[in-house]
Amino acid sequence: MTTSSSNSPTGLEIRLASRPSGLPAPDDFQLVEVPVPDPAPGQVLVRNLYMSLDPSMVLLTAEDPGLPAPRYELGEVLYGDAVGEVVASAAPSLTEGDLVVHRLGWREYALAGAESFRKVDRTAYPNPSLHFGFGLVAYVGLLHVAQLRPGDTVFVSSAAGAIGGLAGQIARLKGAARVIGSAGSAEKVRHLTEKLGFDAAFDYHDGPVLDRLREAAPGGIDVYFDNVGGEQLRAAIEAMNVHGRIAVCGALTRQSTGRPDAGPGDLVTLVGKRLTLRGFTVLDHMDRAAEFGEQFRGWLREGSIVYDETVVDGLREAPRALLDLVRGAYTGKTVVRLGS
Numbered sequence: 001m002t003t004s005s006s007n008s009p010t011g012l013e014i015r016l017a018s019r020p021s022g023l024p025a026p027d028d029f030q031l032v033e034v035p036v037p038d039p040a041p042g043q044v045l046v047r048n049l050y051m052s053l054d055p056s057m058v059l060l061t062a063e064d065p066g067l068p069a070p071r072y073e074l075g076e077v078l079y080g081d082a083v084g085e086v087v088a089s090a091a092p093s094l095t096e097g098d099l100v101v102h103r104l105g106w107r108e109y110a111l112a113g114a115e116s117f118r119k120v121d122r123t124a125y126p127n128p129s130l131h132f133g134f135g136l137v138a139y140v141g142l143l144h145v146a147q148l149r150p151g152d153t154v155f156v157s158s159a160a161g162a163i164g165g166l167a168g169q170i171a172r173l174k175g176a177a178r179v180i181g182s183a184g185s186a187e188k189v190r191h192l193t194e195k196l197g198f199d200a201a202f203d204y205h206d207g208p209v210l211d212r213l214r215e216a217a218p219g220g221i222d223v224y225f226d227n228v229g230g231e232q233l234r235a236a237i238e239a240m241n242v243h244g245r246i247a248v249c250g251a252l253t254r255q256s257t258g259r260p261d262a263g264p265g266d267l268v269t270l271v272g273k274r275l276t277l278r279g280f281t282v283l284d285h286m287d288r289a290a291e292f293g294e295q296f297r298g299w300l301r302e303g304s305i306v307y308d309e310t311v312v313d314g315l316r317e318a319p320r321a322l323l324d325l326v327r328g329a330y331t332g333k334t335v336v337r338l339g340s
């Protein structure tokens with residue numbers, strides 16, 4: 001807790017100061033110090049420990065994000081996934097010391113009705129940020145949207161990122177014959193094959209993506225886990241086998257530039273190969289959370305999955321870190337540490 005000159009406790013929060021026309025700049029965000037309120041009956045005060053950074057937050061600063069989530073409003077505090085500890089409760093369902101996940105990130109202290117917070121088991125994961133839902137996105141995208149089958153050849157883009165890194169590993173654990181990843185630097189490519197167990201990987205800046213894909217998957221691709229769109233999606237469609245399935249998870253080509261994406265290209269190829277191209281949101285698959293959590297904890301316990309994380313310290317660094325995230329500065333899941 002920060003203390004103001006009047007000696008009352010204060011906390012920091014980040015508001016949207018101006019609406020960008022493309023990619024936001026640091027000046028579009030404003031850091032504000034506010035008093036920490038006491039909970040009214042039915043409310044809970046939570047000190048946030050970690051908040052998640054997600055590339056979709058870039059889109060939420062836009063006039064029309066095109067996402068199944070409300071945009072960030074001018075002058076208001078941003079929102080996003082956070083995990084924190086109850087420090088004061090005026091609600092019977094939560095008590096001081098409980099660990100909770102919720103959507104009131106981008107602030108050091110969150111105050112809301114108890115129904116806004118979900119209590120989680122402190123002992124479930126070695127790291128509180130593992131309570132964020134990105135692993136579930138990878139799991140449902142692969143298994144329930146792309147309908148992964150044992151023996152499939154799988155291609156994952158943004159494979160050194162939070163969701164892509166887990167998608168590639170889950171594909172291997174679920175019986176994929178070959179897993180290929182793309183990333184934006186030679187260092188990330190090495191990380192994929194040497195640390196995360198991908199069978200092949202390439203830097204998407206190294207010449208036409210279709211050439212790299214044909215080298216990495218001479219027998220073609222059965223499943224594409226698409227975080228990116230753009231040239232990688234068009235190349236994957238060309239390299240897909242008949243009856244291939246594409247799960248469209250994200251649009252990083254657009255998220256990293258603020259400009260619209262040209263899309264999947266000539267749809268005749270989709271028809272000829274009878275491909276399935278399906279966008280999805282994890283919000284439609286929350287009923288799989290318990291099933292995923294059980295398997296994920298098992299994989300972590302037995303050491304069959306690698307969890308990568310980049311931790312940025314301090315809320316005041318969060319806007320810069322969000323922009324760095326979409327520029328490819330980090331590996332694995334990126335979180336901001338707000339308290340210890």
Ligand SMILES: NC(=O)c1ccc[n+]([C@@H]2O[C@H](COP(=O)([O-])OP(=O)(O)OC[C@H]3O[C@@H](n4cnc5c(N)ncnc54)[C@H](OP(=O)(O)O)[C@@H]3O)[C@@H](O)[C@H]2O)c1
Pocket residue numbers: 053054055056134137158159160161162163164182183184185188204227228248249250251252253255256280281282283325326327328329330331332333334
């Ligand atoms: N469908 C859902 O329910 C759902 C839920 C959550 C998130 N998402 C979306 O899933 C996607 C992945 O999220 P994440 O949290 O795992 O992000 P992430 O992959 O950890 O982070 C962003 C990465 O984007 C890559 N990138 C930036 N510009 C690129 C470009 N032009 N072409 C290719 N890659 C580029 C960078 O990696 P390189 O260095 O490799 O370029 C960067 O590290 C995002 O689009 C996110 O919004 C979807």
